[in-house]
Amino acid sequence: MEATVEVTGLRKRYGPAVALDGMTFTVAPGLVTAFVGPNGAGKSTTMRVILGLDRADEGSALVGGRWYRDLRQPLRHLGALLDPAALHPARRGRDHLLWLARSQALPTGRVDEVLRLTGLESAARRRTGGYSLGMRQRLGIAAALLGDPPVLILDEPFNGLDPEGIVWMRGFLRALAAEGRAILVSSHLMSELQDTAGHLVVVGRGRVVADTGVAELIAAASGDRVTLRTVERTEAMTVLAGAGATVTVTDRETLTVSGLPAGRVVALLNEAGLPFSEVSAHRATLEEAYMELTRDAVEFRAPRPEAAR
Amino acid sequence: MTDTITPYRSTVPAARDGLPALVRAEWTKFRTVRGWVVAAVVALLLMPLFGLLGAAGSHGEVGGGPGGESRAGHRAPPTGPGGEAVNDGPYFVHRPLAGDGTVTVRVTSLTGVVLPLGNGPGGLGGPAGGGPAGPAGVPPTEGGAQPWAKAGILLKESAEPGSAYAAVMVTADHGVRLQHNFTGDTAGPPGAVTADAPRWLRLTRAGDLLTGYASPDGEAWTTVGTVRLPGLPSSVLAGLFVATPGDETFEQHLGGFESIGEPAAATATFDELDTQGGFAGSDWSGQRIGATGRPGGAPGTGDPLVEGGFDVSRGTFTLTGSGDIAPFVTEGAAAVERTLVGTFATLTVAVVLGVLFIATEYRRGLIRVSVAASPRRGRVLAAKATVIGAITFVLGLVAAAVTVPLGRRLLRDNGNLVLPTDGLTELRVVVGTAALLAVAAVLAVAVGTILRRGAGAAAGVIVLTVLPYVLAVAAVLPAGAAQWLLRITPAAGFAIQQSVVAYPQVGHPYTPVAGYFPLAPWAGFAVLCGWTVLALGLATYLLRRRDA
Structure with a gap:
């Protein structure tokens, strides 16, 4: 089975509220696909449709070319974390994984393996009612990994994690993707996915607003802006403008140069014999790129009160 | 960029798929919630507790001699060729x-x-x-x-x-x-x-x-x-x-x-x-x-x-x-099922357990995890019903098998008349009691699935199953109303416990108060099963059709 998720033209209404309005995207293997958008954009609904929990009115959501509902022992094909609070509080963490393992006829050894992978060994024999949100997220990830599936779908896995946990989660997701898994991670905070996501699907009001590789997006958002610090401000402006750059003054010793790569700026300054103390290419953060991308999209400014589910 | 990627392949060995795996999963769910296990043990103990307390507090009233004569207890009636009194x-x-x-x-x-x-x-x-x-x-x-x-x-x-x-x-x-x-x-x-x-x-x-x-x-x-x-x-x-x-x-x-x-x-x-x-x-x-x-x-x-x-x-x-x-016809009080008066208490706990087994999943959102693990949702319900049915059957069987002989001995020691029962009838009463509990608990699972609310579902099943029985045998209702209720409600299933036979050739009020159900033992049990099958059908339909 191919490790992909293909979502095509999903539509779903809850009464008068449109939850999904032609949602279409693909989750490819080997990288983390960030699934972002404001609350109510349809992220969770899409995930529930992929998992066969909710029924779409139209469209298809295929896991490795098949509907989830047709999968036998589905946790071996797709692991999901939708709601970390979906636990019986009186059940121990390990027992929660144990019943899931039984349902997929998985060996008990897998339970201890995923506990180790998620760093939950010490809490495994405690009742989940006493878990922090971060521990529940880890238990949810452990449950998703139980069947060692090639596809992972995680809804807001960073919620409730402490900074250390966020770093752990990023590294963990990168490592899982590097193994060739297809991973869809929803989030409403882009900064969480910095250095993790390889692909970005931005949604709003039930449909895809942007579907792009993260590298290209950041390059585009960064532009060719170079920050230059020099005491010979006027001369530098003359030289660089002469080479075709647009130069603006940022403050007394700092200029922002657009239209020339940093190497070319350095070469031109050297030719002209002008001193400088800093030349740095500006690199946009994922968050900045995301803001740029969604700046004009009305979906992100006036969200109508749509059903949250 | 996907050119260089080798899609991941699961390293977990394949295994057989199917209902047995889900049954094991549901059994694991049950046994890992301590409160449920405790409740099951309590349910098991309630039956002998009620039965033995009742027997201990019951002293022979039968066969008192004519005025003033010593109440030496009853003489056991002779038994006919068929073993009956x-x-x-x-x-x-x-x-x-x-x-x-x-x-x-x-x-x-x-x-x-x-x-x-x-x-x-x-x-x-x-x-x-x-x-x-x-x-x-x-x-x-x-x-x-x-x-x-x-x-x-x-x-x-x-x-x-x-x-x-x-x-x-x-x-x-x-x-x-x-x-x-x-x-x-x-x-x-x-x-x-x-x-x-x-x-x-x-x-x-x-x-x-x-x-x-x-x-x-x-x-x-x-x-x-x-x-x-x-x-x-x-x-x-x-x-x-x-x-x-x-x-x-x-x-x-x-x-x-x-x-x-x-x-x-x-x-x-x-x-x-x-x-x-x-x-x-x-x-x-x-x-x-x-x-x-x-x-x-x-x-x-x-x-x-x-x-x-x-x-x-x-x-x-x-x-x-x-x-x-x-x-020999007398009220059921003298029959072996008298020792099983605690059934209603065990049944109440079994019903609550059955409801909680599914309603808790709805309350916690765990139902989504369950149906994601088994997208064939009917099987989730089937596995749950199997597990709760098996648990309540076994505990009912143990409870009844212990209660009947102990209760009978205690009743006899206290000078009570206990009608002889042939082995097959007694087996039917004991196994039937276990089956009554099991089917009622499955009914509770089904109603819990339909209503998705623990309190409402438990109240509903208890009102349908336990209440008519209690009202009828405690003579709160007139005999006609009691018989009517015990024909159409799931409480008809209690008939499986009746060992005494209503003989038309003996004039006697064959009413619930006297231990006689309006339906024959298996017919009454079939009414309960009918309710359960209907509820399971509706529950399966809704579980499949509803968004989880």
Whole structure:
């Protein structure tokens, strides 16, 4: 089975509220696909449709070319974390994984393996009612990994994690993707996915607003802006403008140069014999790129009160 | 960028998919919530607890002797060929019969009287010390014959109480009957016997087969029926008999049931007696068949009406007797299921467990994890029903199997009458109790799935299943309403616990208060199963159709 998720033209209404309005995207293997958008954009609904929990009115959501509902022992094909609070509080963490393992006829050894992978060994024999949100997220990830599936779908896995946990989660997701898994991670905070996501699907009001590789997006958002610090401000402006750059003054010793790569700026300054103390290419953060991308999209400014589910 | 990616392949070894895996998963779910395990143990303990407390607090009320006599406890009633408790106290005038033979006789009258309390002991199950009794010593009231007063031809294995027999007879209100071995009853021509309308009767033995005939004139004969008494010895007793049940009135009141019983006597006259076949000798001897379980037949009271007797004068036989020959019927309180009164408590806990088993998943959102693990949702429900059904069945079986023998011993030690039950019936009562719990718990799972709310579902199932039963057996409801409820609600399933049999040939109020359900044991159980199947069907449909 191919490790992909293909979502095509999903539509779903809850009464008068449109939850999904032609949602279409693909989750490819080997990288983390960030699934972002404001609350109510349809992220969770899409995930529930992929998992066969909710029924779409139209469209298809295929896991490795098949509907989830047709999968036998589905946790071996797709692991999901939708709601970390979906636990019986009186059940121990390990027992929660144990019943899931039984349902997929998985060996008990897998339970201890995923506990180790998620760093939950010490809490495994405690009742989940006493878990922090971060521990529940880890238990949810452990449950998703139980069947060692090639596809992972995680809804807001960073919620409730402490900074250390966020770093752990990023590294963990990168490592899982590097193994060739297809991973869809929803989030409403882009900064969480910095250095993790390889692909970005931005949604709003039930449909895809942007579907792009993260590298290209950041390059585009960064532009060719170079920050230059020099005491010979006027001369530098003359030289660089002469080479075709647009130069603006940022403050007394700092200029922002657009239209020339940093190497070319350095070469031109050297030719002209002008001193400088800093030349740095500006690199946009994922968050900045995301803001740029969604700046004009009305979906992100006036969200109508749509059903949250 | 995907060019260089090798899609991931799961390293977990493949295994068999299917319902057994889901059943194991649901079992793991159950046993890993300590509260549920504790509740299951409590449910198991409630049944013996109630049963033994009830038995311990119940001291023999049965068979108290006539006023002031020591209450030495009951005499166990004899058992018939089928193992059931019987009354066997007719007045029997007989001669030995070897091999085949025929008796023909004309019955010209059957009358009866009610003997006032004081001549005989009080009614079974009535309040100690008798009820609203007339003053002792008043002469017999002319109450007329009891509806089931009997007179006719009796052929009996021996004079031993409980021995096999067949009899063709007239009754006061139920026409001609052919009865055998206490439980068998076949109706013949209707009509009462009077001097103007006597009734001819004939009983023929041919090997194991006994055939009863009736005739209005001794010429035109109707076959009432033929019965087989396998193993009937060649040498038997045959002759005439008269028998009558006591006069009992029953009253249901809130929380209970009262019966006021007075012994009765019946007198019948016969003539035109003719015997054919292997009769030996010519002397008829009369005797009252031994003591009966039913008080009122106690010998040694010295009252000729109670003792019975016969008189022959110019070919006319006059027989008087006060005992019955019929199945021993009493309220279920004396039956083995009395020890299982705690079933309703165990059932209540089982229902709550069944509801919680699914409703908690809805409450916590865990149902999504469950159906994501098994997208074939019907199987999730099937696995849950299997697990909760198996758990409640096993705990019910253990509880009932422990409670019945212990409870029975305790009841007997306290001087209570416990009716004998044949092994198969007792097995049905014990296994049926377990099945009742299991099916009700599955019903609870189904209703919990439908409603998705624990409290509402538990209340609903308890109101449907436990409440009608409690209201009916505690006599909160009038008998008619109770019977109606126990026909249509899932509480009908409690019928599976009934070991006592309602015999139409014995006049008795066969009401829930007395331990008689309106439906036969398996029919009542089928009603519960029907409810459960319907609820499971609806639950499966909704579970599949609804977004999880």
